[in-house]
Amino acid sequence: PYGQCTYGSWACDGAADCYDGSDEADCGGRSSSDAKARSIDSSTAIKSIEKGLKNPADVIKHNAPLGRKATGFESKLQKASDVKLIKTAEGLSYEADGFVGFEITLTHGADFEIDVTSAGFIAQANTVGNTTKVVVINNETNELFSSTGEYEITNVIAGTANGVEISNVNIVTPKAFGLNNAYPNPFNPTTSVELALPTEGFVSVKIYNLMGQVVATLHEGHLSANTYSFTWDGVDAASGMYLLKAEAAGNVDVQKIMLMK
Structure with missing residues (x-):
């Protein structure tokens, strides 16, 4: 229906969302023959894709004139490659x-x-x-x-x-909680490690010395299920053996790493 507006969190804010580029505040006051809203219906998009649309991004392409915000929205889209x-x-x-x-x-x-x-x-x-x-x-x-x-x-x-x-x-597909082997190891002064996290939750990744003291905190907070990479820069630490420890939801994984300067 005319007067409908689109485009994300700023839609229906009264600024140039109508078919003719005017504010949608005036859009509803015109007849449908004078002003049509630029809208995309999700069920139509699904039907189009099922009928052979090769690229989901095509559903944002439209021949209708755009308001200034909609034009800005499309022009600022960053192309993804990965x-x-x-x-x-x-x-x-x-x-x-x-x-x-x-x-x-x-x-x-x-x-x-x-x-x-x-x-x-x-x-x-x-x-x-x-x-x-x-x-x-x-x-x-x-x-x-x-x-x-x-x-x-x-x-x-x-x-x-x-x-x-x-x-x-x-x-x-992260299947099991755990750290892969830190690389390089031994290292000077940086080493990196990946953590597989199969379920979201609070995660702690820390570096300890052999006395059990925390030397560095690589992460402490909530993470969604994924595989994460962490890097420790031991430029200010003394040479020696350290423990890299990851904890989440009752799971613990520890490995030894060697800083050699």
């Missing part, structure tokens, strides 16, 4: 270096339930039997959906600004 999907028992999230739209196909059992994020410009799921298609465009958070029950990702189409398809999509 995408990482993080699959856990609790759902699916992602990391990217720019704007991304997704069409993701899942297969699952009858006990599978899904709750798609409400933060996306378009965010919907459609389930037929044991197959679910998820469409999320311009997500405002890294979470795509939360879920219960096992699922498999059978297909991913990812697109970025101006309808460019992203070919580099990696799927990561």
Whole structure:
């Protein structure tokens, strides 16, 4: 309907969201033949994708004139080149270096339930039997959906600004809590380590000397399920053996690292 406005958290703020570029405050006062809202319906987007749209980013392309904010929105989209999907028992999230739209196909059992994020410009799921298609465009958070029950990702189409398809999509599945081997080790003065975190929660990653004293805190706070990299710079520490300790949800992993100057 005319008078409808779009485009994220600033939509319906009274500034240039109507089809003709005027404020939507006046949009509702005109007849539908004089002013049409530029809107994108999520169910239409899903139907378009199911009929063969090759790139989810294409749904933001439109022939209608844009208001100044909508134009600015599209012109400022940062193109993404790399995408990482993080699959856990609790759902699916992602990391990217720019704007991304997704069409993701899942297969699952009858006990599978899904709750798609409400933060996306378009965010919907459609389930037929044991197959679910998820469409999320311009997500405002890294979470795509939360879920219960096992699922498999059978297909991913990812697109970025101006309808460019992203070919580099990696799927990561942290299965067990733990640190990989720090590298380099021995080291001088920096070493890095990755932590696999299969469930979200409070995480502590610290460096201890052999007397049990904390020498450095690499992280202390809440993290979502993912794989994280931490680096310790021991430039101010004395040469010797140290303990790298990670803790989360009752899980503990410790390894020895050697600083040699």
